[in-house]
Amino acid sequence: MRILFSSLPTHGHTYPLLPLAVAARKAGHEVVYATGADFHPVLTALDIEPVAAGMPISEAFAIASKAAGVTDPRQEGPAAQERVIAGVFGSAMPRRFFADLQDVVTPGSFDLVVHEAGNPGAGLAARRAGIPGVCHGFGRVNASGLGDRIAGALGQFAAEIGQTVPERHANILGNPYLDIYPPSLQGPDFLATGDRVELRPVPFAEPGELPGVVGERDRPLVYLTLGTAFGTADVLSTAIEGLSGLDVRVLVSGGRLVEAAALGQLPENVTAVSWLPQADLLPHLDLIVHHGGSGTTLGALGAGVKQLLTPQGADQFNNAEAVVGGGAALSLQPGELSPQAIADCARKLLEGSEFDAPVRALAQEVAAMPSPEQIAARLPEFAG
The missing domain is CATH 3.40.50.2000 (Glycogen Phosphorylase B;)
Structure with a gap:
């Protein structure tokens, strides 16, 4: 045909x-x-x-x-x-x-x-x-x-x-x-x-190399992204401030809208890049903090990764409602964003066993x- x-x-x-x-x-x-x-x-x-x-x-x-x-x-x-x-x-x-x-x-x-x-x-x-x-x-x-x-x-x-x-x-x-x-x-x-x-x-990404931090498994790996259409340095900086205080490694993708330089001096446990092959990265993550775009949300579900969604617009609020309702995520609305709120939610997701079963169940549902x-x-x- x-x-x-x-x-x-x-x-x-x-x-x-x-x-x-x-x-x-x-x-x-x-x-x-x-x-x-x-x-x-x-x-x-x-x-x-x-x-x-x-x-x-x-x-x-x-x-x-x-x-x-x-x-x-x-x-x-x-x-x-x-x-x-x-x-x-x-x-x-x-x-x-x-x-x-x-x-x-x-x-x-x-x-x-x-x-x-x-x-x-x-x-x-x-x-x-x-x-x-x-x-x-x-x-x-x-x-x-x-x-x-x-x-x-x-x-x-x-x-x-x-x-x-x-x-x-x-x-x-x-x-x-x-x-x-x-x-x-x-x-x-x-x-x-x-x-x-x-x-x-099925997540798709253009071929590329993953940053070296992905192989450093001494601490949980948290990925922070706001996708390709809604990224702002202010929101990313707020999330970085909250996440960097945890005992984790943080990998940040600024996308095409935010240059890494716009994020200023970064803490020791934070690595910022402009782009990476997200589909290849997902299986290595312990937590993803993101905007709630459909591609990122579905990719994380299929990979069995816990999610903290910070919806900014478009269909992102709808996705956040669905995944939080499924027990696999937490979300923060724009007016709720602060370094402390980000840190509290991320800590709860990383340490809370109540999210494990729903995350596994949804990954199995996607695989089927x-x-x-x-x-x-x-x-x-x-x-x-």
Whole structure:
């Protein structure tokens, strides 16, 4: 078969799809991947043909902010922020992907289109061309509140191009849904609806070397990250101050938003890097302190690592609620962040045996989900 995968050009939306895309290619399918140019080198290294589509997330936010009459969403209240986010994922991005794929996704060009849940524009392009579509999840499904706003914006765009979307979970477009979230943590309303196909979340990272501190096992190893889109030096510094007072080694990844130099002079037991292969690091950790992004959350669950979540925005609060509810983590809201709070929660997680059984159970649940190779073998079913 000839299969098009497509995702928004961000790590959190692209990396979750790559294990299945690679498995499909290894199964003998011809795989093409439509996303932003920044990710094309990664795709080429995986022997996957890239196609340019979409726009940087910053550009989409600028478009949506202007449409909502908002100068800086970060300085606005929740209602204004939701209007902007709905404009990004329900209008700006879908419109751009649909337009960019007009000449790529044509009748007979592909046997199947796999679009991720944040990219219904590619799914609508497939529908217009009469090509079956499958929606690939990247996290927990939540249709209320912000999800309803996104559905409204997406429904308006769909009507403009002569299409309709479901009232609930509009971004899935009524397609079969490849669900990488553990069922015990998935939204209960979603579990009972739709055409769900479980798919094991497999962390993906570009190849790289792990820092030497990973091999120093004289003390527990704690990893601190705020991901690729929400990192700030202030929050990282607050967490470093709290963690460094514990009898642990701390490894910090500033990501593309925070240079290691911005963190100042670091304590003896803290090592800061700009990037590392997180998927390779996870099995070595005793604790991960992070923002609650879906990729990091799911990777830690699969690796059986205790988590302290400090959600900053987007779907991170939803993930924190789920994992804390599953007994495998603690969380701190933005207004609760302080060095002492970080230290207290980290100490409780490292020393508390009550987290061990839930962490093991969730890791076993993830391991029991069908692998990308198993689902790749089923892709012809979805093509009809």
